[in-house]
Amino acid sequence: MNAMQPTRIRLLVAIAVISAAVGWGLVQIVDSWAGRLVAVPWLAAGSLWLVAGSVAYWAWSTKPRLSGQPGTRPMDPIVAARSAALAMAASRIGALVFGLYGGIAVAMIGYLATASGVRTFWASVVASVGALALAAAALWLEHICRLPADPGDPPPGTSGQ
Numbered sequence: 001m002n003a004m005q006p007t008r009i010r011l012l013v014a015i016a017v018i019s020a021a022v023g024w025g026l027v028q029i030v031d032s033w034a035g036r037l038v039a040v041p042w043l044a045a046g047s048l049w050l051v052a053g054s055v056a057y058w059a060w061s062t063k064p065r066l067s068g069q070p071g072t073r074p075m076d077p078i079v080a081a082r083s084a085a086l087a088m089a090a091s092r093i094g095a096l097v098f099g100l101y102g103g104i105a106v107a108m109i110g111y112l113a114t115a116s117g118v119r120t121f122w123a124s125v126v127a128s129v130g131a132l133a134l135a136a137a138a139l140w141l142e143h144i145c146r147l148p149a150d151p152g153d154p155p156p157g158t159s160g161q
Contacts (some may be wrong), residue, residue, distance in 0.1 A: 003083075003107065004084065004088070006049065006142065006143075006146065007087075007088055007091050007092070007139060007142055010094065010102050011092075011093060011095075012094075012095035012135060013095070015092060015099065016095045016096070016098050016099035016102070017095050017099060017112040018051055018102045019077075019095075019096045019097075019098075019099030019103065020099035020100070020103035020106070021099075021103060021122040022099075022100060022103060022123075023099065023100040023101060023102065023103025023104040023107070024103035024106055024107045025103075026038060026103075026107075027103075027104055027107035027108065028107065036119055037108070037111060037114075037116050037117060038104060038120065039120065040101065040104060040120050040124045040127060041123065042123050042126075044101075044123070045068070045123055045126040045127035045130050048097065048127055048130030048131050048134055049126075049130040049133065051090075051134055052094075052131075052133035052134035052136075052137050053135060053137075054141070055086075055087070055090055055137040055138055055139075055141055056133075058083065058135035058141060059087075059140045059141035059144050059146075062075065062080070062083060062141065062144055062145065066080060066144060066145065067124060080145050081145075083141060083142075083145050084142055084145035084146070086138075086141070087117075087138045087139070087141035087142035087145060088138070088142055089138075089155035090111040090134060090135070090137070090138035090141075091134075091135045091138035091139050091142065093134070093140055094130075094131045094132065094133075094134035094135030094136075095131075095135050095138050097127070097128070097131035097134070098128050098131035098132045098135060099128075100128075101125075101127040101128035102124070102128040103123040104120070104124040104151045105121055105128060106127045108120050108124060109121070125135075127131060129131075
């Protein structure tokens with residue numbers, strides 16, 4: 001039976017690098033074709049920070065329930081599994097959005113002489129840091145939801161025969 005594998009940091013880095021190239025290219029294409037800058041709304045940054053805070057709160061409130069601390073209601077195993085799946089998806093989305101807005105921010109460095117360039121630069125920086133916070137909170141939640149290794153199970157990567 002194949003178990004879910006933990007998220008690898010190199011996967012998230014690869015996603016971020018590829019989407020950063022897309023974000024940088026998007027700024028170049030919009031500027032050359034439309035003669036204007038890509039607009040990054042501040043609402044995007046606020047939304048990312050709100051989702052990152054929500055995932056971090058979910059991780060913080062899940063930890064005592066999964067560890068069986070006194071005074072907490074145990075978590076249903078299906079909720080823990082769904083939380084782990086949510087965490088895996090959120091870490092990948094966080095990496096993707098971090099790279100996209102990070103690429104836009106890097107491309108905006110050449111436009112800091114204009115008010116629009118400054119606005120877009122700072123909105124994309126705040127959004128990319130919010131996306132990074134989302135990925136970090138998601139990795140924390142995934143770590144909390146990880147099952148302890150069963151002593152009878154073979155080590156990962158072996159066939160068990």
